[in-house]
Amino acid sequence: MSDIELKNLTKSFGQGNAVAGVSLTIKAGSFTCILGPSGCGKTTLLRMIAGLERASAGQISIGGRTVDDPAQNRFVPPDQRGIGLVFQSYALWPHMTVAQNVDFGLRVQRQSAALREARTAEMLATLRISDLADRYPAQLSGGQQQRVALARTMALAPKVLLLDEPLSNLDATLRLAMRAELAHLHRSFGTTIVFVTHDQWEAMTLATDIIVLADGAVQQLGSAVEVYDQPASRFVAEFIGNPPINVFSAGSPAAIALIPPQVSQPNSITASLRPEAMDVIAQDVGAAQIAGALGASVTALIPTGGSWIVEMALNLGGAPVLHATSARPSVHVGQPVAIIPQASGVHLFAPDGQRLPILSPAQKEKP
Ligand SMILES: Nc1ncnc2c1ncn2[C@@H]1O[C@H](COP(=O)(O)OP(=O)(O)O)[C@@H](O)[C@H]1O
Numbered sequence: 001m002s003d004i005e006l007k008n009l010t011k012s013f014g015q016g017n018a019v020a021g022v023s024l025t026i027k028a029g030s031f032t033c034i035l036g037p038s039g040c041g042k043t044t045l046l047r048m049i050a051g052l053e054r055a056s057a058g059q060i061s062i063g064g065r066t067v068d069d070p071a072q073n074r075f076v077p078p079d080q081r082g083i084g085l086v087f088q089s090y091a092l093w094p095h096m097t098v099a100q101n102v103d104f105g106l107r108v109q110r111q112s113a114a115l116r117e118a119r120t121a122e123m124l125a126t127l128r129i130s131d132l133a134d135r136y137p138a139q140l141s142g143g144q145q146q147r148v149a150l151a152r153t154m155a156l157a158p159k160v161l162l163l164d165e166p167l168s169n170l171d172a173t174l175r176l177a178m179r180a181e182l183a184h185l186h187r188s189f190g191t192t193i194v195f196v197t198h199d200q201w202e203a204m205t206l207a208t209d210i211i212v213l214a215d216g217a218v219q220q221l222g223s224a225v226e227v228y229d230q231p232a233s234r235f236v237a238e239f240i241g242n243p244p245i246n247v248f249s250a251g252s253p254a255a256i257a258l259i260p261p262q263v264s265q266p267n268s269i270t271a272s273l274r275p276e277a278m279d280v281i282a283q284d285v286g287a288a289q290i291a292g293a294l295g296a297s298v299t300a301l302i303p304t305g306g307s308w309i310v311e312m313a314l315n316l317g318g319a320p321v322l323h324a325t326s327a328r329p330s331v332h333v334g335q336p337v338a339i340i341p342q343a344s345g346v347h348l349f350a351p352d353g354q355r356l357p358i359l360s361p362a363q364k365e366k367p
């Protein structure tokens with residue numbers, strides 16, 4: 001199986017590390033998304049896996065074969081790694097039609113004419129560009145060119161497909177369609193897909209595994225549910241989620257109110273609460289008496305299509321609190337309310353940003 005293993009992988013372009021000591025395994029057959037803000041090293045990481053960039057230190061192996069190891073002076077060039085690549089800037093052959101571009105790699109592989117024709121037609125249909133077969137790249141929109149680049153790479157049925165923001169030039173409708181195509185391709189061919197994106201929604205909806213990257217280092221590797229429900233760091237908690245997680249800074253009255261009593265040094269701990277992990281009820285139904293409830297008043301009701309955001313000001317002060325709900329809110333602007341946090345939606349972070357496990361008092365007693 002073609003697992004991709006990275007060990008202590010580091011890339012420096014002179015000053016500082018673009019990728020800083022990344023160690024992880026990308027499982028064969030997975031749909032792995034590398035997710036992180038602009039400039040965090042996503043493209044550099046992908047280019048090293050592809051062999052377009054040499055590691056400064058560390059190792060890469062694909063399917064058990066070491067393909068990059070500067071210490072051993074070992075480097076396998078891109079065309080011998082068994083991978084397909086689609087990059088943000090997709091270089092199509094300008095003098096070839098769409099069909100010729102898609103056919104090109106198959107011709108290089110010396111496939112039979114019958115196979116080439118069938119495969120090209122299949123890829124053009126899959127990416128919904130059959131009607132563009134005879135056009136030249138200059139006659140295509142950015143989104144159409146992007147689909148040609150995808151078709152050209154997928155035609156070669158690589159075992160590993162590396163995609164660097166391949167949907168970035170598509171409009172919203174096409175993006176949805178192409179996402180569905182990629183998911184379908186992954187299911188039907190079992191291709192290992194490594195997909196770079198800065199779009200958390202894209203990552204959450206497509207990936208079997210998400211690698212969250214910040215400043216060249218891995219913050220977390222897990223499923224969409226894991227990175228959302230168990231963020232390993234404050235960075236992950238804040239980067240993933242829309243509307244974003246509510247953060248209560250260390251020492252603020254709201255943070256102190258949210259931190260369970262068994263947590264030591266509560267003044268140093270940042271508390272956060274997912275927008276959907278709370279109940280908001282009108283004060284006049286006796287909510288003030290509920291243990292752990294935070295008093296607030298509603299400042300705005302924001303419709304977001306299928307759901308609502310309730311914006312509130314805490315009586316304790318601090319930043320506004322957002323609550324996301326699929327039900328039409330029964331509260332109104334200006335109304336005093338009680339916020340009742342769900343324990344599972346509260347995440348605590350140490351001063352260094354690392355997740356703090358919430359231990360029950362009984363667990364804390366154990367040595
Ligand atoms: N060829 C290069 N020369 C110098 N610095 C580079 C080069 N490529 C990338 N970098 C730097 O490395 C960091 C990571 O870049 P990149 O991998 O492109 O990030 P991302 O794809 O996440 O936006 C950035 O600070 C960028 O400026």
Ligand SMILES: [Mg+2]
Pocket residue numbers: 042043044
């Ligand atoms: Mg990039």
